Amino acid sequence: MRPIETADRLKLRELLDGGLEQGHIWPAFQPIVSIRTGAIAGFEVLARRGDPQAGDISPAIFIPRLEHHGLIGKLSDALIDKACRAAANWPGSFSLAFNISPLQLTSADFPRHLAELVSATSFPLTRVDLEVTEGSLISDDDLALTILRDIDGLGMRVSIDDFGTGHSSLARLEAFPFQKLKIDARFVHGLGDDAGKRRIAAAVIGLGQSLGMTVVAEGVESDEEAAILQELGCQQGQGWLYSKAVPAEQAKRLLETRGTEVAAEPLDTSPFQRMHQLATLYDQVPIGLCFLDTNHRYVRVNERFARIHGLTPEELEGRTIDEVMHGELLETVVDILNDVKSRDEPITHETILQGRSCMVMHSRVTDIAGEDIGFSVLTIDVTEETRLREALAGSERRLQRELDFVEAIFRSLPGIFYYYDHEMRLKRWNTAHERVAGYSDAELQDADPLVFFVEEERQQISDAMQEVFTLGQSQTEAHLLTKDGKRIPYLFTGVRFEHEGRTGLVGSGQDISESKRVEQALRENAAILEAVIENSSDGLLLVDPDRNRIIQNRRFNEIWNIPPELAAGPHDRSQFDHVTAQVRNRDVFVARVVWLETHPDETSSETIERLDGSLIQRHTAPLYDSDGCYRGRIWSFREIAPVENNT
Ligand code: C2E
Ligand code: CA
Numbered sequence: 137m138r139p140i141e142t143a144d145r146l147k148l149r150e151l152l153d154g155g156l157e158q159g160h161i162w163p164a165f166q167p168i169v170s171i172r173t174g175a176i177a178g179f180e181v182l183a184r185r186g187d188p189q190a191g192d193i194s195p196a197i198f199i200p201r202l203e204h205h206g207l208i209g210k211l212s213d214a215l216i217d218k219a220c221r222a223a224a225n226w227p228g229s230f231s232l233a234f235n236i237s238p239l240q241l242t243s244a245d246f247p248r249h250l251a252e253l254v255s256a257t258s259f260p261l262t263r264v265d266l267e268v269t270e271g272s273l274i275s276d277d278d279l280a281l282t283i284l285r286d287i288d289g290l291g292m293r294v295s296i297d298d299f300g301t302g303h304s305s306l307a308r309l310e311a312f313p314f315q316k317l318k319i320d321a322r323f324v325h326g327l328g329d330d331a332g333k334r335r336i337a338a339a340v341i342g343l344g345q346s347l348g349m350t351v352v353a354e355g356v357e358s359d360e361e362a363a364i365l366q367e368l369g370c371q372q373g374q375g376w377l378y379s380k381a382v383p384a385e386q387a388k389r390l391l392e393t394r395g396t397e398v399a400a401e402p403l404d405t406s407p408f409q410r411m412h413q414l415a416t417l418y419d420q421v422p423i424g425l426c427f428l429d430t431n432h433r434y435v436r437v438n439e440r441f442a443r444i445h446g447l448t449p450e451e452l453e454g455r456t457i458d459e460v461m462h463g464e465l466l467e468t469v470v471d472i473l474n475d476v477k478s479r480d481e482p483i484t485h486e487t488i489l490q491g492r493s494c495m496v497m498h499s500r501v502t503d504i505a506g507e508d509i510g511f512s513v514l515t516i517d518v519t520e521e522t523r524l525r526e527a528l529a530g531s532e533r534r535l536q537r538e539l540d541f542v543e544a545i546f547r548s549l550p551g552i553f554y555y556y557d558h559e560m561r562l563k564r565w566n567t568a569h570e571r572v573a574g575y576s577d578a579e580l581q582d583a584d585p586l587v588f589f590v591e592e593e594r595q596q597i598s599d600a601m602q603e604v605f606t607l608g609q610s611q612t613e614a615h616l617l618t619k620d621g622k623r624i625p626y627l628f629t630g631v632r633f634e635h636e637g638r639t640g641l642v643g644s645g646q647d648i649s650e651s652k653r654v655e656q657a658l659r660e661n662a663a664i665l666e667a668v669i670e671n672s673s674d675g676l677l678l679v680d681p682d683r684n685r686i687i688q689n690r691r692f693n694e695i696w697n698i699p700p701e702l703a704a705g706p707h708d709r710s711q712f713d714h715v716t717a718q719v720r721n722r723d724v725f726v727a728r729v730v731w732l733e734t735h736p737d738e739t740s741s742e743t744i745e746r747l748d749g750s751l752i753q754r755h756t757a758p759l760y761d762s763d764g765c766y767r768g769r770i771w772s773f774r775e776i777a778p779v780e781n782n783t
């Protein structure tokens with residue numbers, strides 16, 4: 137099938153030959169970069185025709201003419217040869233991509249021819265990509281398929297170019313050995329502003345990835361487009377954002393500045409893949425999941441979600457919410473959906489569905505550019521949790537009441553009560569602390585116990601506390617130092633407290649200032665009393681109910697000639713014997729005393745005659761304390777002058 141040589145063709149061929157020879161027609165290199173890193177994965181070689189008069193002429197104009205006259209092969213060969221030779225020594229394992237015209241795919245010999253052509257340049261065959269457009273595959277499927285398979289078999293790679301503009305059938309995409317898919321620039325420009333383009337881009341990227349192809353976006357002009365493409369899982373980009381097609385020298389410099397990166401095995405993060413992963417998840421998680429579109433239609437639901445409505449996923453998908461829910465529930469859901477549209481956070485509410493308590497979470501779903509595409513609904517069956525929570529709340533309430541009760545008792549106790557942890561920091565106290573010592577709760581929290589004592593008692597207190605931890609308990613008297621500097625005598629009792637591995641000290645302090653005062657008064661009274669007794673002109677002897685001497689005065693010792701050793705001696709009968717030995721009617725006297733000692737209430741007086749004839753007036757009375765309690769007996773003795781007339 138040789139083209140007919142016409143005058144027109146002849147002229148064009150001469151032009152082409154001349155152009156190639158003189159360098160008016162030359163290969164330009166446009167980098168194809170990794171969107172993530174910006175490193176160069178390869179270059180697309182684009183034909184440039186720099187007409188000295190007309191400047192650059194777009195290949196879009198001259199290529200169809202060359203194709204028309206069957207001269208495209210000649211141009212292609214020349215460009216491949218020039219580009220491969222130029223790039224053979226550039227650093228890195230970047231690839232070179234060449235555009236192949238549909239006509240070239242009609243010659244079965246083409247693959248071998250190409251291989252020879254490239255091999256002659258010492259650029260590795262394995263780094264050559266051939267871009268074919270969808271359109272070039274329409275005519276003779278079988279031959280084109282054979283040719284592309286041969287190319288693939290020779291180690292070169294084939295990319296599908298301008299994807300989205302032609303009519304590739306999915307079957308063809310599968311059948312042909314494409315390793316790369318180039319999304320046409322028309323779906324890339326303005327990706328940020330056009331949801332339709334985003335949907336196509338997302339679908340194409342997903343399609344390419346699920347077929348294991350590297351996806352390249354053409355015509356990337358802005359950072360926003362690059363960001364969206366990356367988010368959608370597109371690995372490589374080509375466009376003015378990175379660089380226009382440049383002459384060989386410049387291309388080499390680009391390699392040096394950007395570095396190279398061979399395309400990694402495509403990581404399948406496409407929406408398609410995600411859908412599959414999600415679909416699996418959808419059916420396995422113990423959570424009801426649903427995706428609603430903006431028209432409130434169930435697009436995708438899992439088994440569990442459908443069951444909540446008493447349906448199967450197949451029955452639910454495709455319906456709108458108002459076909460499934462009614463009345464108040466429907467109103468609530470519609471309100472929530474309207475509400476959640478203006479928020480970034482999900483709205484969560486609890487409701488009863490099919491007799492089960494469910495936590496339902498509605499979120500707004502947007503695409504990468506922030507445009508609403510629907511809602512996600514997530515339901516968690518919390519029936520069991522709710523039951524447990526309620527049961528727990530019941531026992532918690534009871535426990536709390538108990539605690540409040542104990543706390544109330546604790547707080548109203550008159551003494552001060554406290555709990556120190558093992559680091560000796562005050563953790564709990566009752567209100568008396570505040571009332572007595574004048575410290576605020578904030579001041580008491582974590583307070584060091586020593587601040588409540590004067591300097592000279594601090595050692596004693598710390599010893600006592602130490603004792604609690606070593607011996608288990610301790611008691612000490614010390615002065616509580618109030619905030620305004622008053623010192624109040626207190627009796628402190630502390631015990632070691634252990635609970636669930638924690639050790640501390642619980643203790644109480646009793647105000648003993650009253651008993652101290654009483655004790656003091658008593659001591660004074662006793663001293664006065666003693667002085668009175670001691671100096672009485674009567675001989676006095678006080679005995680307790682057991683007949684032990686409590687006190688006897690000087691005059692008593694004089695009257696009865698008690699020697700000092702006997703006066704200070706033991707409480708036995710020896711003093712009594714010493715006294716009775718001086719009495720004339722001894723037996724009567726002794727019997728009388730014994731009778732009185734066994735009759736505490738009796739009061740009596742008598743006159744006793746001593747052996748020497750002297751007379752003594754004896755008087756005795758029981759001793760009762762202020763409570764009416766028998767405390768012993770007082771005996772008084774007075775010497776009386778003998779009544780002379782009577783003798
Ligand atoms: P193509 O294969 O789709 O090449 C990409 C075209 O997009 C190139 O135009 C390139 O310069 C342009 N382009 C690259 N980045 C951007 C960008 O960010 N924004 C815009 N608006 N355009 C960008 P060019 O060089 O005019 O080529 C036009 C078409 O001519 C090519 O489209 C390709 O189909 C064809 N072509 C170019 N060189 C050859 C060749 O050597 N052989 C064959 N058979 N066809 C070629
Ligand atoms: Ca191309």
Ligand code: CA
Nearest residue numbers: 297298318354
């Ligand atoms: Ca293209």
